[in-house]
């Protein structure tokens with residue numbers, strides 16, 4: 736029996752020990768053990784006909800960058816990302832510790848793939864709040880920017896970014912459009 740979770744996860748039920756081991760083995764390459772690899776992302780362009788950006792591609796680019804260039808300890812410092820390909824917010828980017836929403840921007844006469852980044856959204860009972868925009872970033876700069884952010888993060892990202900917003904903004908200022 737398979738159940739699909741609200742956070743894009745999948746539960747496979749009623750396995751015995753040996754079957755569970757087999758599933759773990761075959762799912763190794765498509766699964767992940769960090770919050771970053773468990774990010775939430777809308778379907779985005781080209782499947783979505785209303786969207787602006789290919790949000791799935793953005794997420795895969797970020798994960799590939801971290802797997803290839805970043806040590807596990809640093810990777811684990813980042814929270815789950817919430818990515819929407821446009822402001823319609825199917826990836827609920829406003830409720831995440833880090834959220835991205837897709838845009839196009841004219842940069843020096845060239846239409847450029849851009850994501851606006853939000854931080855410190857929360858949906859815990861009694862603590863819910865929408866994330867705060869920290870600006871627009873070129874899609875190509877985002878993996879490196881997130882890496883720099885992970886490097887300065889101490890402890891839980893939400894707590895860190897809430898109490899040290901100026902440090903996050905300082906790193907962001909190097910990449911922000």
Ligand code: SF4
Nearest residue numbers: 777783786820821825
């Ligand atoms: S957020 Fe935008 S791009 Fe993503 S699925 Fe919704 S409408 Fe499409």
